[in-house]
Amino acid sequence: MDGTLNNTHSINLGSSGRPLPDNLLAEILSYLPAKTFFRLLSVCKTFRQLSSDSHFLLSQSYHNNVISGFFPHDRDFSGPFCLVDPYAGVPSSSLEFLFRKGKIVGSAGGLVFVLHKKDASLCVYNPVRGTRCQLPSPPGKHCNWGGIAVRFMNDGDGVTKSYRLVYLSRYSVRSKLHRCQVYDSSARVWTMDKELDFGPLELHLEHPVICDDVVFWASSYSFSNEIDQYVVAFDVRKERTQIIPLPKEAAVACSDTIGIGMWEGKSLCLMHYETCTWVIGLWLLRKTNDGPPGWVRAHEVSLGQLGFRQPRNVSYVMLREVATTTSLVFTVDSEAYSYDIKDGELKKLGSLGYSYPPLIPYFNTFRPCGEEEELFVDKRREVE
Structure with a gap:
């Protein structure tokens, strides 16, 4: 900030009448x-x-790296913005613009990535600042419907500037191959465009988990009893894929729901909602010295003990961490809830407008979209 604040009025927030630097x-x-x-x-x-x-x-952006809300969204419907932090928010004008332009395929660090309806191109937006930046077209055909994973790069002092984006889409439901494209925001080029085998099942593309250079996706349920669900791990740097089976004790039925997240920022966490017991079980992936990684049961949350009195449809589960607090976010029918695992407090976040909505997390930050960003709405409008 050298020279940025010269010749401005100092604000007196210090002691003894002395203004802060x-x-x-x-x-x-x-x-x-x-x-x-x-x-x-x-x-x-x-x-x-x-x-x-x-x-x-x-x-x-670095100091506000916590989920402040969710976009309820799927391929055909855009629901109301679900706010978690009452001090955060997105202007309604920005939300209307985003939903009109296309479909949200992912969000990270305050940036929202939208697949445009008109030409199937990708564009990155910061809705709170009202800015956007068009990404260069990837090689080959237009992007199919899919999901993105974003890892922000570190410049050495904790402030992240550029990012690496992984865009994953599936060719067809009959194909085992996924199209994996990697974008480098610093160089503004796509550095990878490959067909990869991520197993026979469809993946929850909108909800990846990132740990260093590895991206994880959970598979979706298969109506074929011959195929068990799993987690895919893809090392972007080494271009290596690993299929991680779920724990045998977490057998997934057709009406169950699974999700993945990071536990305390260092362990992959599997969340499994078992419909017949109304229980969400949490499993941590642990490394072993002489074999493949294994799952360890860490916690469970009973919807019955939380006050739900009848079998409910849970279509989404995820983790939200703020400081030392870890919350389990889940949807019951068309309602979103947050459960604090440490103190046992249950909060209703709001109504999502329709049943079984996927939730895309949002971070309320000022992160720039890129070197060539432009305004798409007045960034000084009141944030609702």
Whole structure:
């Protein structure tokens, strides 16, 4: 931020009438969600300048790397935005624009990736800032319907600038092959376009889990009793695929639901909702010294003990971590809930408008879309 805040009014937030240094003030403000910070823009020139300072935007994105809401979305329907953090939010004008343009295929770090209806091209948006950046067309044919996984790169001081995007789509339900395309935002080029065998089942493409250079996807249920569900691990750097079977104790029936997430930022976690018992079981993937990784039962949540009095349809489960708190987010029919695993508190997040909605997480940050980003709405509109 060298020279960014010169000749501006200092804000007196220090003790004994002494104003805080500009850099320290900027550091403090970078912990605010985007919605809360936007309400301060009319306070002084300093805050307005921070809203366009690239280092501040990235610092705020780094400090707000927690899920603040969800987009209920599938191929044919766009539901209401489901807010988790009351201090965060997305302008309604941005939501209307995104849903009108195409289908949300993924979201990461405050960026929302949309597959445009008109030409099947990919575009990245920051809805809270009202900015967007068109991604260059990948080689070969247009993108099919699929999902994205994003890993943000680190420049050495904790502030991430560029990212690597993995776009995965399936050719057809009869094919075992998936099309895997990798995009480097720093070079603005697609570095991979390959056909890969990720097993015979369809994958939950909208809900990947990323750990370093490895991307994980969970398979969906097969009506064929001959095929068990599994988790796919794909090492982007080594271009290596591994099929990880589910634990035998977590046999998945046709009405069950599974999901994956990261437990405490270091262990892959499998979540299995068993319809016949109304229980969500959590399994952690542990490495072994002399064999393949194995699953260890870590926790379980009973919907019956939480107050649900009849068998319910749970179509989505995921983990949300904030500081030392881990919450299980799940949908029951058309309602979304959050359960704090540590203190046992259950919260209703809201109604999603229809049953069985997939949820795409959103982070309320200022992260830039890219070097060539442009405005698509007025970024200074009030965030609802």
